[in-house]
Amino acid sequence: MNTETCAPSEAAALREIFASHPDAVPPAGWEAVRSFEAEHGIELPEPYRTFVAEISDGLRAGPPDYGLLPLAKTPSDWGEGRAERLLAQPFPLTEAWLWEGGEEDEGEEGLSDEEFEARVEAVYNHGSLLLGTDGCGMYWHLITTGPQRGHVWLIDEFGAIPFGTRPATLRMPGTPGFAGWVARWAEGRSWFAAG
Template structure:
């Protein structure tokens, strides 16, 4: 069960919490303003979820160091290791998942050719999400901008796709869902993954 979020209106308390976390850091990039945000949205046929939308317009358009490890990317950028031969990112196409998908746990993966598997996984990487950054080794953080998971943050890597922020015991990454929950988790220095006994 995913916890509901208001992705349509920016809560002033959420924006204040983001300001407190980011503006105390000298590596924070300046905001891009609401005109640039609207231009990006029109170009891609989307509306960014709150509080991320107001955050990049009014607080900061990225951070040179964490979250994630290699920094929070400015709007519309991809990490250096993303690769230039990847398919076009289609932000207006709905993100296809609602629950975690661990590739290695798939019984059918052994029966799929590499091409068939890539065809199934490509929309997970390239549809309905904005890249927030990387922790290296092919671990990419995505903010979902279109589809049922809009506003949630997902980790997508060579092992699968996992949503951040669900109830403990239900997810590999329990915590408060959404952009603010993800940023706060990082700012508190907590591990992304569930503690193991």
């Protein structure tokens, strides 16, 4: 996965997918993208960066279920009073983490309640851009900073899972990254089904 340059094949695939959706939002343009990046101290990962600037700045219906959010927006169910989103702070995870139960939380027992809450808050708010929601507190994040830069993660009340990976206990197959995530949705395939 190349997060520094947009492969022509990825841009072409994204253009084709979104050309068939009349509810696609017009692109934001390079000036808006550069302004957003300067405001947050980041450079968006490719191919998302080119997608927003040249192809579309969102979609009113899927992906995810409630639409692909325009740049810098949060879903209506995100809620008020949440911690500030810090896109330039590194995303704190490199592998799936369940808040409770399962193998992914082994070693977390040593965290105090305050440390645990701070880590969960960082997972939600550090180093990621919100792509949208599937409802019921299920949020899709594009990682903007840190080792997972360019990957898409599903974060909800149960934990955080990267798209396009196959950990032994959690399966969310597909091609990692924004283009792979969009392609899986466009094919009408389940996020969790095999294949």
